[in-house]
Ligand SMILES: Nc1nc2c(ncn2[C@@H]2O[C@H](COP(=O)(O)OP(=O)(O)OP(=O)(O)O)[C@@H](O)[C@H]2O)c(=O)[nH]1
């Protein structure tokens with residue numbers, strides 16, 4: 001079966017960085033400037049002889065601007081059209097309302113999703129792991145996709 005995987009999350013958590021790593025490309029532009037990805041990026045990844053489509057999406061933000069709303073809706077379309085979703089979070093920050101709203105809508109999709117905590121290389125006092133467990137998410141992966149130079 002042909003699978004499609006969408007990477008979603010709020011702005012700046014590292015979605016495009018993950019996409020580039022998985023597709024072994026530099027197709028998606030990565031920047032510390034939040035809200036950089038405006039539209040979906042498509043690529044392919046292979047697991048043995050299985051090939052899968054992977055989609056990098058724009059950040060789902062809580063913002064009244066029409067552009068941001070549009071970016072978020074494009075991300076949700078990608079999620080709805082995929083068989084598997086990677087829900088990427090910034091593991092160096094606390095779980096915030098934007099993350100929680102994404103989680104609520106994600107659960108309503110009734111699809112398989114993998115929760116990944118990124119940026120765990122950053123020194124922080126984040127309580128995100130505990131907060132995720134409280135929200136019923138005790139099965140998450142941790143990642144370091146790039147180490148920021150200071
Ligand atoms: N310290 C650290 N920085 C990271 C990590 N992963 C990504 N970054 C940095 O986080 C910033 C945002 O990364 P992007 O991949 O552009 O994030 P995004 O989620 O695609 O952002 P938008 O497209 O704006 O929603 C960049 O400066 C990355 O280098 C990580 O594991 N650790």
Ligand SMILES: [Mg+2]
Pocket residue numbers: 015016017028029030036037057058059
């Ligand atoms: Mg991006």
